[in-house]
Amino acid sequence: MFQVFSTLWQSSCAMPPRLVLLLPVICQLTESAWVRGSVEVPAGGIVFLSKFCFDWKEDANTRHPVGKLQATLHCANPGDGTLKFVLLDDQATSYPDSSAFWGFGCDSDRLKAAARWTDVINVSTLVSGKAPKAEIFETHRPRWWYAAIVDCSGYARTIDYTVHMINVHLGFLEEFSMDRIGPGGVYFFMALYALLAACQMAAVLKRSTSAKTQHPIRILLTACVGAAAVGTLSTLINTLWYAYHGEDQANFYLAAKLLKAGSKYMLLAILLLLSRGRCISVPLYARDIWQATRILLPMYLSSICLEVWGEYAQSRNYTTDFVYKTPMGLLIICIDVGIFALYLRNLCSSWRAETDAIRQSFYRCYGLIYSGAFLSLPVSVIIVQSFAPWVRSEVIFIVSNAAHCIFLALLIVGLWPDYAQPFFCIDQPSALAQTFGVKTELLDEGQELWQPPSLNGDLELRAAV
Known part of the structure; x- marks a missing residue:
């Protein structure tokens, strides 16, 4: 992300000042097959890292998944305790709506009911990096899956992460989420x-x-x-x-x-x-x-x-x-x-x-x-x-x-x-x-674009240019 910001900042030197204000927003490129960043996980809380809409096939199974996910978590601070890396989908029983941050504690019933895949991670192992992997099986329709981190130790912590998700059957377009324009x-x-x-x-x-x-x-x-x-x-x-x-x-x-x-x-x-x-x-x-x-x-x-x-x-x-x-x-x-x-x-x-x-x-x-x-x-x-x-x-x-x-x-x-x-x-x-020049209330110097035009009134001598 910092390399992207550096590139954009250098290329923005010739831009008007107002456009430069857009750059910090543009740099947070999160909705992609590759998602990288650093996030602060609140004590006992949950943070959603990314989402991806996976393809589906009627014969999808453990030998023929429709999608794959690979994540890398490292540099946790503080360096002790445990956390969970979880995957949720948009089923009615697990869909994380606008109240997504409520009731998703580490051992909460809501998390247990919602999580489709869970990896419990000892934070001390994140110094050298941890790489959770998962395969996705969908047999009914395209479906969004969400990657999230849940703190289980009661400490707010900062984690660097990378998440990569692909649709394995899309060939050249495997990096594309199903909701992305092809x-x-x-x-x-x-x-x-x-x-x-x-x-x-x-x-x-x-x-x-x-x-x-x-x-x-x-x-x-x-x-x-x-x-x-x-x-x-x-x-x-x-x-x-x-x-x-x-x-x-x-x-x-x-x-x-x-x-x-x-x-x-x-x-x-x-x-x-x-x-x-x-x-x-x-x-x-x-x-x-x-x-x-x-x-x-x-x-x-x-x-x-x-x-x-x-x-x-x-x-x-x-x-x-x-x-x-x-x-x-x-x-x-x-x-x-x-x-x-x-x-x-x-x-x-x-x-x-x-x-x-x-x-x-x-x-x-x-x-x-x-x-x-x-x-x-x-x-x-x-x-x-x-x-x-x-x-x-x-x-x-x-x-x-x-x-x-x-x-x-x-x-x-x-x-x-x-x-x-x-x-x-x-x-x-x-x-x-x-x-x-035609009935010139319409051509009056003081008239603004948002004022309704009027073609009625006295004529003013004015040659067309």
Whole structure:
């Protein structure tokens, strides 16, 4: 873990100060086939070290296990007494829920009923290291198993540990827990994002005498598609790294998080601008982009921190919950719903203020379609409640990326140079926009992005840029 932190710290020298704040959180990479760290075990208490979802086979038995676990415990302080290394599974009689730390004393009835495998360890032997090993047999369904340490001597102690768990029948993917997203879906969306990026690059590099191919909204869309493509590539590299090493590669993990979230919030920024009539009823100005940045940048950074915090919270080691069922994940969903409410309010205000039938069609039809970009995560979280817990993360990955690709494709087609949809005024602004800049309560310097737009009022002479 300290080597990972050192690598990240050196690579963060050129990062903005706010991003460096993420690094201590990222370094606690715990949900992997290899888990390493140091933990303080409270006197007479229990600490969950890791969890892993194992595969299943109907004919699994002592000669044909579906999974293996190997741990190494050493450097206990103080160096006397006993402890137990135990394995628990998610059976109804042993599932360690949010009350996991209650009633799990060394000789408690709850521990005896819950533990599926126990190794009693004399702490004095940990100086040279102790290596508990276990084989896992599952015959009904994929199941999470939890590794934990229980103190039996009444002393709080510090233990260094390593835990490695594998699914022996998955071949190249044996390091993968059954709830982890595999490379197949990542390959598919990598190809899809690459195709979208190529199309958008062709659009902005297209030679045209009538279209502003490098209009700011098209440049922003290009950055959005590019961030999604590079972020998915980082996810793919990290996934392959994990398959070989059983651990996330911290730099690619961080890059994937930042870029994918950045692509999402750039898309939301574009849609927020459109909801206020920018590029439709009025031209786009630099201050509009600045206002969108002021609103969305704090939310972007907050969502990154909350997601990573939720993924590596201690509670993830003793529940089958996925990240969006943690308090941090629910906050991320609330952020998306809040931005959606802002978008919808602006959209309704723009529709009421607009008098042109063609532009009204955007606010009435396309605007409502694009609202799905704000709801893809909340809706997918609701959908996955009907799926088995070990496939929920993959379902959310597929649904959210599919929705992101669809909305990017709609914008790429809708903004295509020389063939842009008629309600966009980025290539050939309407006579009203060219001459007057359009009824300018909407263009007032003091008006903020969260204030509802108004197209009613006096006209102000202002040439479109």
